[in-house]
Amino acid sequence: MFSVYSGPILELRDVSYRYPGHRLIVDKLGFSIGNGEFIGLLGANGSGKSTILKLAAGMLYPAAGDIRLWDKPLPAYRNKDRAKLLCYFPQHLDVNAPFTVREIVGMGLYPYDIPPQMTVDEAVEMVGLGEKAGAYVTNLSGGERRRVFIAMTLIQGAGILLLDEPLANLDIKYQIEFLRLLRGLQEKKGISVIMALHDINVALQFEKVMLIKEGSILGIGSPETVLTGEMIKQAFDVAVEIRKSDRGGTHITHERWF
Amino acid sequence: MRTVRFGIFIIAAAMILALALFAGPRMINPFHLSGTEREILFAIRLPRVVVAMLMGMALGASGAILQGVLRNPLADPYILGISSGASLAAALGLMSGFYFFGSLSVPVAAFIGATLVSLLVGAFGWKRGGLWPERLLLAGIGLNFLFSAVLMLLMSVSSDEGLRRAVLWMFGDLSMADWTLIPPASAFVVVGLGIAFARSKALNALILGDEFAHSLGFAVQRERLFMFAAMALMTSASVSLGGTIGFIGLLMPHIVRFLLGADSRVLIPASAVAGGAFLCLADLIGRSLMPPMELPSGTVTAVIGAPYFLYLLRRKDVLSV
Numbered sequence: 384m385f386s387v388y389s390g391p392i393l394e395l396r397d398v399s400y401r402y403p404g405h406r407l408i409v410d411k412l413g414f415s416i417g418n419g420e421f422i423g424l425l426g427a428n429g430s431g432k433s434t435i436l437k438l439a440a441g442m443l444y445p446a447a448g449d450i451r452l453w454d455k456p457l458p459a460y461r462n463k464d465r466a467k468l469l470c471y472f473p474q475h476l477d478v479n480a481p482f483t484v485r486e487i488v489g490m491g492l493y494p495y496d497i498p499p500q501m502t503v504d505e506a507v508e509m510v511g512l513g514e515k516a517g518a519y520v521t522n523l524s525g526g527e528r529r530r531v532f533i534a535m536t537l538i539q540g541a542g543i544l545l546l547d548e549p550l551a552n553l554d555i556k557y558q559i560e561f562l563r564l565l566r567g568l569q570e571k572k573g574i575s576v577i578m579a580l581h582d583i584n585v586a587l588q589f590e591k592v593m594l595i596k597e598g599s600i601l602g603i604g605s606p607e608t609v610l611t612g613e614m615i616k617q618a619f620d621v622a623v624e625i626r627k628s629d630r631g632g633t634h635i636t637h638e639r640w641f
Numbered sequence: 642m643r644t645v646r647f648g649i650f651i652i653a654a655a656m657i658l659a660l661a662l663f664a665g666p667r668m669i670n671p672f673h674l675s676g677t678e679r680e681i682l683f684a685i686r687l688p689r690v691v692v693a694m695l696m697g698m699a700l701g702a703s704g705a706i707l708q709g710v711l712r713n714p715l716a717d718p719y720i721l722g723i724s725s726g727a728s729l730a731a732a733l734g735l736m737s738g739f740y741f742f743g744s745l746s747v748p749v750a751a752f753i754g755a756t757l758v759s760l761l762v763g764a765f766g767w768k769r770g771g772l773w774p775e776r777l778l779l780a781g782i783g784l785n786f787l788f789s790a791v792l793m794l795l796m797s798v799s800s801d802e803g804l805r806r807a808v809l810w811m812f813g814d815l816s817m818a819d820w821t822l823i824p825p826a827s828a829f830v831v832v833g834l835g836i837a838f839a840r841s842k843a844l845n846a847l848i849l850g851d852e853f854a855h856s857l858g859f860a861v862q863r864e865r866l867f868m869f870a871a872m873a874l875m876t877s878a879s880v881s882l883g884g885t886i887g888f889i890g891l892l893m894p895h896i897v898r899f900l901l902g903a904d905s906r907v908l909i910p911a912s913a914v915a916g917g918a919f920l921c922l923a924d925l926i927g928r929s930l931m932p933p934m935e936l937p938s939g940t941v942t943a944v945i946g947a948p949y950f951l952y953l954l955r956r957k958d959v960l961s962v
Contacts (some may be wrong), residue, residue: 403769444854466858473852479714480848480903490849493842494858532853620905 391415392575393439393469393543394400400438400446400598408434409598411448416543419573423586425610427619428594432579433474435595436545439577440471452543465493470541474548474579476528481519484512484531491538499540506534509564511557525552533561537568546578550585562588571609583623586610587633594618606633646900650911658941661690661921666932692818692826693924693938694917696882697889699830699875701916704890705897705908706837706872709844710865711774717890718876721762723755724885725788727877730754732733732795748822751811752881758784759873761892771862774867812937815924822882829878832887833911836871840864841905848903884951886939888946889916894955919946 394415401407416422437443441449441457450457452469457586460468478487488502510530520528523548529552536544544565544639550558562585568574580586592609594601596618602609615623615635623635662682667684668680703718710716718724732749765780766772837844842926843864846854851861866946879886893916894908901907923941 418951437852440854440856462855462860463858468858469856471852471856472857473850476850478849480709481898482845482848482903486845486902486904487849490842490845490853493846 384627388454390417391451392418392453393433393577394454395439396439396448396451396452398450400434400443400445408597409438409445412598412600413448414593414600414603414634416575416577418542418575419569420575420591421569421589422577423589423592423606424577424579424595425581425583425586425592425618426579428581430618431598432581432596433547434598436471436547436577436579438543440469440585442471443466463494466539466541468541469543470536470539470545472536472544472546474551474558475591476532478520478528481521483517483519484534485516487520487531487536488534491540494539498540501540501622503538506538509537510534511560526554526557529553530557530561533564537564542572542574542575542577544574546576546580548579548581550580550582558585583610583615583635585620587625587635643901647911650900650928651914654772654914657918657922657925658690658694659927659953661693662686663848664925665929686841688823689815689818690921690923691823692882693815694918695823695827695830696879696886697893697916697918697920698913699833699879699916700886700889701893701897701912701914701919702834702837702909703872703879704892704916705894705905705912706844706868707890708894709848709908710868710872711778712848712850713774713778714895715891716889718872718879719885719887719890720785721758721777721875722785722788723758723762723781723876724811724880724887725785725792726758726761727751727755727880727885728793729788729792730757731811732792736795736799748881751876755877755880756873758788759877763869763873772865776868777869780899805902811884813884813942815883815938816928816935818883826878826882829874833871833875833878834909836867836874837909838906840867840871844868844905844909847850848905869946871906884939886920886942888942888950889919892946893919893949895950899953899956 385560396413397411398413399407399411400409401508402611412435417508424432424435435441438445452460452465475561488506491506492498503508510533512527512530512534515523515527522533523531528548533549549561553561565576586592587606587610589606591604592606593603594609594614601618602614610625612622615621623637624635626636627633663671667681669682674682700718707716707718708714730753731751733748734746762777762781762784763772766777768776843854843859846857846859847861847864854861854864883945893912897908897911897915901911920938920942923945924938927938927941
């Protein structure tokens, strides 16, 4: 007999981190993500969003506390095994090597000895770059490049995606498409996502939001409870109002910007 | 398309190799070898071509590795100070009467110098448990200036004839090539190429950036160390074979990327083949242009290489890592 594990698939327990010679960037932070959960990680510039994702990805080692992946300490995984479960998508993409789209997407298969089911061409097709599969990434626009790496992430097939501002530089069409693509993968394959954001309006679309200030959690839960005017004032130091639109969405409003 | 280009590329390299063996001030017909010609072929031409091939392979592959590891299209093995360090070691060795290895003293001193400099650059580039590209590059440039200055100083205060010969030799001279150094040097080159080729997927991932490399399941710092070690082994072997021949490490990876793309699994072996062929060609030109005088191969590679490099520079999107 075997038992089905139903606890959190990724858990941070009292994790602290400081860059050498600096103040604490992350201070006794604890949270967990369950199978199939989507969490929007929201906070001002420098609040520690990227650091939290890098800690969760095993790229940085916490000064205190521990991180568990599928109830096993993260450092106990072999690199390749971790890569099949957990994928990190950095904020800055600066690739100036003349790799083709297909070559970069194919790198998503590096952790595997036997390739998983999705083919490179399918992944390229999914991000709408089918016609540019043979093109050099150096000749693509910023948004197209981002989609190339999104395709690489898809083919890597990890169940947990840690995405650091993946919507930056994307046209609104592709922002929506990308979020829908993730939603589809959640329904089909049960993937879990932690996505760093700084656009409050995007965070309002998530079922669960974690609001960060100076490396600590200000609030975690549904957007209705976490993204109140008062909390946003605390996190971003700006006065906004949350409005429900007639069409079912929510959005923030602010007095004329300038 | 790329397969066809790869085929043409290999055939061109093989033709250059054959040309280097049989052409020259004295043409040799491989199908009608006289006794003297056999002697020339096996005692002079063949070791010389093998040395050129090994050196070029080491430098071409090292350049491909270093441009990837440092994520910098201007990197070549000599920018890290390995050449000036090796020259300095050879010069110092001769001045202090380091004739322990007889005629091999200069190559051995150069090899020791190149290896020591690689370690030194690595030590300066090391921080918080890993090698950092910017630190490596800056440390290398700093050390390069330092060693060149000390070498200059030595040359201007010393009247030692041996020193002068050593320095000239360091500029890249294949005329003394024989079989003695080939076995150990080829062992180093084979080991270096083997490491680099075996880890070429990791190099691809490193070119995308440390974060992607980590996410794809590579131990970033360990992979970088492997690559650096492979580069140091090959460059040291090359320097000890025939001095410091410029431009191959910088140029070959760019030409190969232009023709065959950036995938390190192709780039590393193809840069090695291109480097070997290019140095054989440069050496052939150097010894055939105005016999019996020989032009140093390093000069020829620069005279051919620099204009082609500038031509590539004019083409969009070619000069990238």
